[in-house]
Amino acid sequence: MNLTVNGKKTAVADKESLSVSELLDELNVEDVLYVTVELNGDILERGNFDGTLVRDGDEVEFLYFMGGGRG
Amino acid sequence: MTIKASQLRFESLAIHGGLETGTGGPTTVPIVQSTAFAYGAASALEDVFRGRKAGPVYTRLGNPTTEALEKRLALLEGGRAAIATSSGMAAIATAVMSVVRSGDEILASASLFGGTFSLLRETLSNYGVTTRFVDPADTAAVRSGVTGRTRLIFVETIGNPRIDVPDVSAIAATAKEAGVPFVVDATISTPCLARGCELGADIIVHSTSKYINGAGSAIGGVIVDMGRFVWRSDKFPHFAPFVKRYGEFAFAARVRKLIHKDFGGCAAPMNSFLLIGGLETLALRMEKHCANAVALAHFLDDHPKVVWVRYPGLAGSPFHEIATRQFHGRYGGLLAFGLANQEAAFRFIDHLRMAKNAANIGDAKTLVIHPASTIYCDYETEDKVMMGVTEELVRVSVGIEHQDDIIEDFAQALGEA
Numbered sequence: 381m382n383l384t385v386n387g388k389k390t391a392v393a394d395k396e397s398l399s400v401s402e403l404l405d406e407l408n409v410e411d412v413l414y415v416t417v418e419l420n421g422d423i424l425e426r427g428n429f430d431g432t433l434v435r436d437g438d439e440v441e442f443l444y445f446m447g448g449g450r451g
Numbered sequence: 452m453t454i455k456a457s458q459l460r461f462e463s464l465a466i467h468g469g470l471e472t473g474t475g476g477p478t479t480v481p482i483v484q485s486t487a488f489a490y491g492a493a494s495a496l497e498d499v500f501r502g503r504k505a506g507p508v509y510t511r512l513g514n515p516t517t518e519a520l521e522k523r524l525a526l527l528e529g530g531r532a533a534i535a536t537s538s539g540m541a542a543i544a545t546a547v548m549s550v551v552r553s554g555d556e557i558l559a560s561a562s563l564f565g566g567t568f569s570l571l572r573e574t575l576s577n578y579g580v581t582t583r584f585v586d587p588a589d590t591a592a593v594r595s596g597v598t599g600r601t602r603l604i605f606v607e608t609i610g611n612p613r614i615d616v617p618d619v620s621a622i623a624a625t626a627k628e629a630g631v632p633f634v635v636d637a638t639i640s641t642p643c644l645a646r647g648c649e650l651g652a653d654i655i656v657h658s659t660s661k662y663i664n665g666a667g668s669a670i671g672g673v674i675v676d677m678g679r680f681v682w683r684s685d686k687f688p689h690f691a692p693f694v695k696r697y698g699e700f701a702f703a704a705r706v707r708k709l710i711h712k713d714f715g716g717c718a719a720p721m722n723s724f725l726l727i728g729g730l731e732t733l734a735l736r737m738e739k740h741c742a743n744a745v746a747l748a749h750f751l752d753d754h755p756k757v758v759w760v761r762y763p764g765l766a767g768s769p770f771h772e773i774a775t776r777q778f779h780g781r782y783g784g785l786l787a788f789g790l791a792n793q794e795a796a797f798r799f800i801d802h803l804r805m806a807k808n809a810a811n812i813g814d815a816k817t818l819v820i821h822p823a824s825t826i827y828c829d830y831e832t833e834d835k836v837m838m839g840v841t842e843e844l845v846r847v848s849v850g851i852e853h854q855d856d857i858i859e860d861f862a863q864a865l866g867e868a
Contacts, residue, residue, distance in 0.1 A: 386503045411505045413522075414532060416697050423698035445532070445697045445704035447502030448512050450712070 381436040397433040400424060409442055416443040456526050461643070462734045469522030469727075480519040482724045486510055511715055512707070517723040523730055524663075524673050528637075528655050529648030531678030532703035534711055535671060535723060539638060539658020540566050541716030542672030546656050547571075547603060549702065549710040550632060552689060553579030556600040560587035560617060561837045562610030565826045567636065568838060571605070584837065587617035588770070590625070597629045602686060604631060608650065608777075609639035611812070612787050612822050612846040613839030614761040616770035619777060623651030632680045632702075638662070639785050639812070643737040644778035653680040654702065659726050661813030662784070665736050669725040671718055674711075676703040736815070739851040740784030743817075747849050750858050751788045756795070756865050758843065762786035784849045785812060790868055793842040796821050799868035800845065805852065805860040817850035817857050 381398070383390050385407065392398065392406050400419065404412050417424045418441040424432055434440060456468055470480060488507045490496040499506040507513045517535045525533040536542040547570070551557060559571050561584040571582040585596040587606050597604075604626045606617050619635065626633035635652035637645070641662045647655040657663060659671035682690035682701045690701055697704040711717070741764070748762035763774035764782030774782050790796045800808050806817040810826060820826065827840045835841070849857065 386498075414505070414700070416700055423695075426699060442503060443696060444502045444505045445700040445707055446505060446513050446518075447708065448500040448508040449502065450708055 381434075383434060383437070384439040386441055397435050400429040400432045400434060403434050403440070404429070411444065414444060414446065416445070417441070418443065461527065461646075464526050465523070465733055466731045468526040469519045480516055480724060480727050482720050483507075483515045484720050485514075510720065511717040512712055514718070514720050514723070516720040516727075517718045520718070520723040520727050520730075521673070523727065524642075524657075524659075525675055527642040527646065527730070528675045528677070529646050530655065530675040531699060533673050533675045534703065534706050535659070535673050535718040535726075536711070537672065537716045537718055537722075538670050539636075539656070539660060539672040540570065541714070542656045542658070542674045543567055543636065544570055544574075545706060545711050545714055545716055546634060546654055546674045547575070547605070548714075549706045550603050550634075550687070551575070551580045552602075554600065555580050555602040556598055557582040558593070558596045558601050558604045559584055560606040560610065561585060562587055562613040562615050562617075563607060563838055564611045564636070564638075565822075565830065565838065565840075567605075567607075568830075568834065572834075587622065588615055590618055590621045593622055594625050597625065597631075601629055602631055603634055604629070605634045605636070607636040607639065608645065609763070609774075609783050609785060610839065611639055611785060612844065614763065614770075614785060614787050615839070616763050616774045616777065618773055619645075619650045619652070626653070630684055630686060639783055640778060641733060641737060643734055644741075644781050644783060647675055647677050650777075653677055659729075661811070662737065662740070663729050663733060663813070664726055665729040665732065665813060665815060666725070667809075667811055667814035667816065669722040669729075671722050671726050672716075674706055676700070676706070736851055737781070737784070740813075740849055741781045743851065743854050743857055744782065744784045744786055744849040746854050747847070747857055747861065748786050750861065751786075754862075754865055756790060756868055758789040758791065760786065760788045761839075785846070786849065787839075787844050787846045789841070789843040790845065791843060793821070793823065795868045796843055796845050799864050802864040802867040803860055804863070805856060806847075806850075806864075812848040814848065815851050817852060817860075818848040820846050822846050 498504040521533040585592045632653040634654045636656050638658045655675040657673045678699050693701040693705045745764045751757045752760045763770040809818050822840045823842050
């Protein structure tokens with residue numbers, strides 16, 4: 381499936397859908413306990429990572445509050 | 452294969468939490484004594500600055516050693532994220548100023564460490580933030596102390612040096628009803644006696660210089676975001692951009708990316724290393740601090756020269772019941788007692804042979820101080836009285852020496868008082 385991850389086109393596992401938890405694993409996202417996940421413009425509650433599916437064409441943003449910038 | 456933090460009990464979490472060891476990696480957290488961190492590609496450094504990737508850039512903003520400490524403390528408190536600071540006062544000031552703006556009001560316990568009182572009463576009033584002080588044991592007074600301008604409620608789990616114990620969950624309920632964050636200074640109780648997630652706090656602060664360090668060797672502080680408070684409210688419009696971008700991490704983000712970043716009260720990597728080491732023995736040390744304090748409190752309570760003793764572990768303490776419930780039958784290592792007058796207190800202190808006369812708490816060594824003439828020497832009498840500081844009071848941070856040595860030292864010094 382093809383996703384847009386942090387603004388870049390990214391090909392991930394050849395499946396119809398993945399849970400957000402599986403996606404974090406698939407992309408080796410670091411510090412998963414501290415990452416904010418936005419799916420198609422909506423911030424996901426952490427408790428919904430297992431139950432929320434990403435599909436072909438979805439836009440995903442990973443954001444860390446520890447970043448050096450101001451905003 | 453690594454074990455998940457959720458599978459570890461407190462004592463084990465204090466040793467393993469936040470430590471990610473790969474094959475052949477060190478079993479301690481390395482001291483990363485570096486100001487900055489280099490990235491090969493310009494876009495990689497950009498990604499970290501923009502928060503797209505995790506990574507350190509500059510030690511004022513974040514450092515791997517300090518990050519390990521932050522992760523461990525967040526896990527121990529049951530919180531979402533933590534920010535370590537250069538001192539406890541830096542943690543308190545940064546946490547409070549991340550919430551309030553000019554025109555806001557703070558409702559604070561009257562039973563406060565002198566430095567916190569000075570921050571709230573003196574320093575913040577220069578910036579249009581006023582504080583109302585209320586007896587934290589009077590839950591009705593706490594409720595009626597909330598006004599339309601209240602934006603934060605602040606208490607200490609065990610007041611220093613009043614040694615009182617507020618009903619934290621009752622105050623948490625008041626804060627929730629008022630729609631304001633509840634900030635709890637848990638320095639004296641530590642996460643050992645009660646974790647932030649049990650206290651109902653929204654934000655926990657510590658002077659990690661005290662029991663968490665445990666050796667009197669490093670100054671530090673920490674802000675723990677419990678991740679419970681919903682910042683999406685007309686009381687906190689300044690949080691809106693952080694809520695929008697970081698969701699549950701809105702407070703941690705505002706602290707880290709704005710107030711903490713701009714104030715610059717960052718932790719030193721070496722201190723973070725020492726604090727991580729301290730955490731590993733915190734549970735063991737607190738057991739000893741508590742056991743020694745109970746014994747010393749009883750000894751003092753029976754002594755003819757001691758006029759009064761304040762320690763929630765004594766059955767006669769007005770806070771015994773609440774402390775027993777809140778801290779699971781342990782009462783901390785801090786106590787206060789009164790002699791006849793200041794002169795007697797000075798003679799007592801002068802004759803101690805093992806305990807040290809010093810301005811600190813939570814060291815392995817037993818420490819005493821006469822607060823009225825030292826930490827609180829510049830405060831008005833009425834403010835001192837409000838904070839429980841009187842001329843005959845001696846504060847004791849009971850150490851983890853052999854119990855008999857502590858009691859014998861006090862006995863011979865009281866003989867001269």
